[in-house]
Amino acid sequence: MIIKKIFNFCYKACRKIIFIMRRPFEILITNHNLKKKLNFNDKIHVVFVCQCQHIWDKQRSFVLKLHSNERFLITLLILEDEGIIDNTVFEQFAKEHDIKFIKYYKKVTKELKPDILFYSRPYNDYLPKELRPPKMIKTCKTALIPYGYSLMTIGNINLNKWFADYLSLLFSDNDYSHNYFIQTHKRNIKREIQFSYNVGYPYFEDLYENLPQYINGKHFFTDIDKFKVIWTPRWTTDENAGGSNFFNYIDLLFDLFVDKEGYSFIFRPHPYALSNYVSCGLLSEEKKEYYLQRLSNSNNSYYDNGKEYLSNFFRADLLITDVSSIIPEFMFTGKPIIFCHNKTKDILNSIGMDFCEHVFYNAYSEEDLLRFVNDLKNGVDPLKEEREEYCKKFQQSFQGTNERLEKILFDFCHKWKK
Numbered sequence: 001m002i003i004k005k006i007f008n009f010c011y012k013a014c015r016k017i018i019f020i021m022r023r024p025f026e027i028l029i030t031n032h033n034l035k036k037k038l039n040f041n042d043k044i045h046v047v048f049v050c051q052c053q054h055i056w057d058k059q060r061s062f063v064l065k066l067h068s069n070e071r072f073l074i075t076l077l078i079l080e081d082e083g084i085i086d087n088t089v090f091e092q093f094a095k096e097h098d099i100k101f102i103k104y105y106k107k108v109t110k111e112l113k114p115d116i117l118f119y120s121r122p123y124n125d126y127l128p129k130e131l132r133p134p135k136m137i138k139t140c141k142t143a144l145i146p147y148g149y150s151l152m153t154i155g156n157i158n159l160n161k162w163f164a165d166y167l168s169l170l171f172s173d174n175d176y177s178h179n180y181f182i183q184t185h186k187r188n189i190k191r192e193i194q195f196s197y198n199v200g201y202p203y204f205e206d207l208y209e210n211l212p213q214y215i216n217g218k219h220f221f222t223d224i225d226k227f228k229v230i231w232t233p234r235w236t237t238d239e240n241a242g243g244s245n246f247f248n249y250i251d252l253l254f255d256l257f258v259d260k261e262g263y264s265f266i267f268r269p270h271p272y273a274l275s276n277y278v279s280c281g282l283l284s285e286e287k288k289e290y291y292l293q294r295l296s297n298s299n300n301s302y303y304d305n306g307k308e309y310l311s312n313f314f315r316a317d318l319l320i321t322d323v324s325s326i327i328p329e330f331m332f333t334g335k336p337i338i339f340c341h342n343k344t345k346d347i348l349n350s351i352g353m354d355f356c357e358h359v360f361y362n363a364y365s366e367e368d369l370l371r372f373v374n375d376l377k378n379g380v381d382p383l384k385e386e387r388e389e390y391c392k393k394f395q396q397s398f399q400g401t402n403e404r405l406e407k408i409l410f411d412f413c414h415k416w417k418k
Contacts, residue, residue, distance in 0.1 A: 169194075
């Protein structure tokens, strides 16, 4: 055992030393690859990596915008996502709009030969090695549209350096992520190798233009006389990754809303929340089933794990949530939001803190939460006018986003054409 421990220590130490020594050479090689010119002739071939159907709507409007432009050739590259999520949504979309699609297989990029490869998530671990930015940057330009609107100090959460260091192009979602990228890639930015453009969030333009479609869609809330509440706890309790108040408030909120007269209640945790809590040993399978059974047996409550949720949003009277990219979507309703702060640490960025001032009712305890729910149910909403005006300006700020992104991408490609 002693020999084994010494061997493992030496092995890990050697790997770390090799990594430290190798890193400067990797940066030099990457910078060289980032400078490579594009070799397209007629059309610019843009390939979109398709993973996770529940975040597909964040790219969809931009894909359609490029597809309508004859100067671009669009391909959807569909990947299995750990066998968990059905990917037929991508295939159906491609067929409906006559867009070329292909399912991933090894060395598929040799056939596709993209000029630009757009990623759907900024995480290497979910990608085959040959599709990761360090590999792809050797043959094409790499780009990202964030799948969530940044409300947290990013660090290694939404734009980790092992991914972002190999990006050619970032369409930042707001001022915070744009400035973060520029600061962390200052050397490359000065040399005009990596680019970030803060022109808005394409999904929100689509949402703004199609509000009636979502307002009139299928929904759970049918009793207009009840106070309609949605709770969306985060997937992890790690406060360095945003944190969740699931365990702090689940019994309180279930006892407050489930089968209680005057309320209609939707429980919509992050899609990975319950499975993550169980796998981490924070929640037993029996306890999980107990909560879900309470909802199943209830006459006024619903466990929502479907991909479409906006119709419920637009009929809700209140959202209770932790830090989440779902917050800006709910702001399109103009309705009140109770934001549950972590007990020891918040990692909200400047955008999130601005929401705290103008949009949120900020809860730090059970007492705060109960008071805000009771006040809002009884029509006491002192932030109403300020919030609605703020949300209206927020919605309108995304008009024209897809057109701006299309022009930037076209100009970027021609800047780097041989």
